[in-house]
Amino acid sequence: MKQDQFIIVGTAGHIDHGKTTLVKALTGLDTDTHKEEKERGISIDIGFAPLTLPDGRRIGVIDVPGHERFIKNMLAGAAGIDLILLVIDANEGIMPQTREHLHIVEMLHVQKGIVVLTKIDTVDEEWLSLVTEEVREGLGKTVLADAPIVPVSAYSGQGIEELRTLISDMAKEVKPREINAPFRMPVDRVFSVPGFGTVATGTILAGNVKIGDAVEIQPTGEAVRVRSIQVHGETTDRAQAGQRTALNLVGVERSELSRGYVVAAPKVFKASRLIDARFRLLSDSPKTLTNRMRVRLYVGTSEVLGRVILLDRDEMEPGEDALIQIDLETPVVCEANDHFILRTYSPMYTIGGGVVIDPHPNRLYRRNRQHILEDLEAREKGGPHARVIQILEDEIGLTLSELATRMKATQDQTKIWLDELSQKGEVVQLPTSGGFVTRQSLHDLLDEIEEKIRAHYSRERYHSYAAKAQVLSQLSKKLKPKIYDAILELGARMNRIEVQQDRIKIAGYEVSLSLKEKQMMQEIVKKFRDQAFQPPTLQELTAAYKGQEKMLQGVIGLLKEQNTLVEAEEGILFSSEIINKTPAILAELSGEEGFTVAEFRDRVGTSRKFALALLEYLDRIKWTKRIEDRRVVIVTNF
Structure with missing residues (x-):
């Protein structure tokens, strides 16, 4: 055991088998502190004491009550135990609460265990040998089948030092808890x-x-x-x-x-009222477990009521295990891989236990759905990699630090997992934002984005682009704008979409026009080019194409989208070709004092309405700047 490794030793066993007396013999402290415990001579609640090991190090000891009425208190103490002392009275052997406590120890996956036969000063050698053999046989199919059996007398002190030494030796074999994880x-x-x-x-x-x-x-x-x-x-x-x-x-x-x-630790953990889990019903459970059965969940130090949802059957028989959801009546804090116990609502007895797969599922699942069961099994078997994938699918774009927080792991460890997944192509880092997305989520999102753009095309057949913001608002997953922009950038790199400022289109898409529409487009482009700075108005165009207003509106919109026409002011359009000739004219007009609207109007031969509309547009795109009644050119390299 490393210098900075600490463990918890806990007791378990039937009432009046000497757990508290044993702890006092080991530590020198009486863990029965309640007045009622003193008066009745039984432990009611969990007790605590430090244990000094032979090498001088100190570890914690938790003493739990043995009476069946106080199992919930026993469970609260068992949550943090690393090494169990299963205490059995040499006079009585294995008793009902011995078995229930042993079930709990197994289901909570306590790492190591020692069987302690107490009160050996009250039996002879022959009886002790017989009881030891019976205990070994009785534990034959349990997690403590090969555990050492140590006979002790808390009153005479016989075997106590040997037990203390064995605890010290076994403590070195306990896997240390993660000290760099969130508190x-x-x-x-x-x-x-x-x-x-x-x-x-x-x-x-x-x-x-x-x-x-x-x-x-x-x-x-x-x-x-x-x-x-x-x-x-x-x-x-x-x-x-x-x-x-x-x-x-x-x-x-x-x-x-x-x-x-x-x-x-702040902003790391959150409570949940729904848990995905793997559960095993005890082989000696007195009854079956039915769907929606009300139970008591014990996880950590919590006792919470809830209902078990059997995802692939209507009833569980003793000895079976299954994937379940637990729908809780009040929220509880737990994490993936936490072990838990279930007891019946009333009367109370332990029926089984399991391990948390997901402490924060998004929803109540529909039962008997194969894809849901396969997904849960994949996450159960996939370890941290599957958990990373699941978290990133739920929260697209998490950064390394955010993901480490969700994983309850260090950033260094989380980076290793991300690198491994990236090498396999299962996770992709987003440009600019620094966040991550799963390959599947990326393709699903791009598929949905393309679907929304195509839906826009079906509504607006003269459009090749859709508004970025409009598509974002329609997506099934709510994305932050910076994450959305990063997804679009990846889509552009993959040649799936094209992005132009605040607009997006499917890569390579062009509006399909009829011969009549193409002819109208060519005519309109020529009108705007020929009339230059005195362009046709929308009213004039409507009169020219009377009866074709819908087509005209669509063609004008497409020309604007293609930047062939530029709307300088609402209802006033110019050919982009003509606008691009403006810099040379501005250079001629602009001296040290600039130029007026009238000077520009006269120079290009137009009306004040068109001259003013065009100059205000140039102000907005910062080619010119207005100073009182004059303008100066502020962009010299056009």
Whole structure:
């Protein structure tokens, strides 16, 4: 175990099998702190104590209640356990709550385990040998089938040092938690300290926290600050994943926080009322699981009511596993790969557990849809790469830092995943924005953009371009303008679309005109070219093509779109060929004092209306600048 690696050891087992007494023998502390626990002689809630290992390092111990009435408290404590001590009374052997706790340990995927036979001072060697054999046989098909069995007496101290040494050795084999990931600590206790305020305790599942950090309470989203930190009752300036931690929080009242809430890095985690998951119904479950059955979900330190949606069947038999959705009645904070437990609503008993595939699905799925099941299976098996793909398909254009936040991973690790996906062609980086898009999303978007442009063509047959903004507003996915522009740029590079300022068209598309329409176009272009600075008005053109107004309007619009005609002012058009001759005329007119509208009018032989319209257009495109009643040329290189 590395110097900066911390783990949590937890107890499990039937009521009155000696869990709390064992913890006291190991740590020197009594974890039963409630008055009722002292009076009744049983643990009601989870308890905590630091354990000093033989090499001097300290780890946390969580003692859980064994009584079936307090399973929900046991589950709150089990959420952060790395190594389990399954406690079995040598007099009684495996009992009902032993099995239920063992199921919970298996379903939460606790990494390592030790079987501890307690109260050996009350049995003889022959009985101890018999019980040990029965326990080994009883655990034969469980996760603890090969776990070491250690006989101890908490009263005489027999076996305690051997157990402490074994814990130390096995702790070195526990996979360390990710300390560089975003900070997350499910809350298991909340209390107030006079003069200090609200204190929340829990096991840090990932990341680290230090004094002064801004953190967030979920699911409320309330922003708070860490005033002070304690680990195992000792004040420290920081704490990290794997440590039992108490945080003194500024900005939240005791009444605003409770078990099941999460203290986390700001703007990283969010609560959900819908979860995609893989679930296994226990082989010894007393009943089947039916679609829409009401259950209790336990994840982290939360207990939340919800209904199970069976995606591919109407009923689950004991021992089966399936892909499910859980429709929750209140929001809960969890992440992909978090393990959870389900218990029946009433009467309460454990029926199974599973792992979260997606903590934020977009919608309730329709049942018995093969493509939905295949997608969930792909994400389940694909690991972080599949998760990256899913996130980028949901939120197109996320940057590296934004994606790392969604992945709850470091930027360095996220970049490795992106590079691997990019090499396989599954992810593409967007130009300019720096964001990313999946190859599939990119092609789907470009297909939809082309579809919207074609729909525009069908409505406006004289248009070869559509307005960028109009197409953006019609897309099924809401894109930020900069992401949309980047998608269009990629589409242009792929020769699928052409972009011209605020307009887009399908690459190579040209409006198909009849012979009559082509003839009208040629005639109109000639009229504007011949009449130069005294162009025909729309009224004159309408009179010339009486009875063909719709065609005229379409042809004029197409000529404007092609920039053959330029609308200097509403209703006043000039040939772009004529406008392009203007710079030479302006150069002649413009001396140090500039020129007037009248001087320009007389020079080009037009009316004041047309001269003024053209000059104001040139002002707008910044070829000229008006100063009082004169204009000067401000662009010399035309």
